[in-house]
Amino acid sequence: MINHYAALIKREFWEHRSIWITPVAISTIVTLGVLTMLMFVSGFAKELDLAIFGAQNIASDNERQAALTGFFLGTSWVFLLALGFLTGFYCLDSLYAERKDKSILFWRSLPVTDAETVISKLMTALVVIPIVAVLGIIATHIINLIVTSIWVASKGGNAGTLIWGSVPLLDNWAAAFIVTLAGAVWMSPFIGWFLFISAYAKRMPLLLAFMPIFVIPMLEGIFLRSSVFAETVLGRGGLPLFRSMDFDAMFEEEQWRVSEDVASLLNHIDIVKFLTTPSLWAGIIVCGLFVTAAIYVRRYRDDS
């Protein structure tokens, strides 16, 4: 049984290689960026009062913490943004590609139900891609902390306390995991919609998926003079998971200082608030409806 589902998920990795190529590419770019920056900074030696992740004699503990937290948030943000786009394209392609390359009848000649197939794709978007993203985030941090440690050590600093000991890494990684997973669930109505369009579209799924998102608010504005759709659907940007959405407040007025209680990103997360937000559950129901529709379309459609 486990093998059965593992094989379905493995198929997604083989077919949609961007799922793992994207994180590797981002990680490489970030690392190259950090390397360039370190070389640049070391060229200025002591004049520059911003040792990125801190040579001992320049940055204070607090500044170093702020820099590391900034780096952490920045890289995570890049990953989340990229993986968000990736998830959208993946969902739109996942049930469309097998019809386009006419392999759908081969897949359907095997003992796998249409529900299992569609759900394996939903799970890939909802769980697997977020996990890959978090692994990418963690790997990027580790690689870059190692690179920075070598740099710090070469300046005579103690990388163990200066770099590895200055921010709660495990807390932050746990936070990244929760945010990524919660983000995917929060966006699940879009995931469901894209899967449905992917199963339904005869051609141009991308256009078909985005058209209503632009056309409906326009029509609503003209005929009803309201903006309910725009507010509920497009206004779904903010993830109701944080105690405060004000990230600027995390850093104290004097730049590159981060107050003690916010050093752990885990402290910003409010899971109860997230789980008690009604629109989260409304979104999950919408996702379920679209996924059910996608299963029915794959099952009943006969266009081979």
Add this chain to the structure above:
Amino acid sequence: MTSLVNARGVSKKFGAVRAVDNVSFEIEKGKILGLIGPNGAGKTTLLKAVLGLTDCEGDLSVLGFDPFRQRKQLMQNICFIADVAVLPRWIKVSQILDYVEAIHPNFSRARVEELLLQTNVRSNAKVKELSKGMVTQLHLSIIMAIDAKLLVLDEPTLGLDILFRKEFYANLLNDYFDEERTILITTHQVEEIENLLTDVMFINDGKILLDSSMDALSDTYVEVMASGEGAQKARGLGPIAETEMFGKSVMLFEGVSREHFEGLGEIRIPSVTDLFVAKIKEARK
């Protein structure tokens, strides 16, 4: 009961068109049934109904399952190759074997690897790098490594050259078929398969024109090639079809016993192709 497929009053409509029109038949275990019909006769639709790929009206049971509603259970015991069921181009040979091995309870990895050794298909190649013939060899090897009760082949050799086609059917008969298995096959190249078949079914406009075993066929149908007076007498016995060949008349009779034709001309068993053409013409009158 030994009947694997049991259809009673099966119909499938596309709008106003009845692709399959109130069809009833049975397929018994250990048979090789050829389903033969012109383009648009409803063959593929009927096969899809049998495979649970499309919904239909009427009672249809395959291996005791309702194919459309129990497709997963059915697919554990059925295999099919359709000319339209192409293998995904992006997949590697080793990946497709891994996948089928994990998904299919009746699949033998050892068997498929043994079969692939006899071909030029390498396990690290991608499907898109293989020729059409090799892709079919791969697909057939996978199918033959699955211990299935019913094998459905829909135009399996379309687009393949004659060497591959011969090999395909030879493999099928020698390495796959036994009395525990049943094969349902459709093709346009009737001559190639008529010697393999144990049973034959003609379908036209969604209706079954003929459903018979090959043995019964040679008892029921007689082809007489005659000229002059012989032809005249034979014609009096009511042929269902008549064609001219080398100045002689070739007539096809249904249900007229052979002794009536003694001395009238050359008596032969009609080919399935000739019979098919005659039946279709008869139906279109």
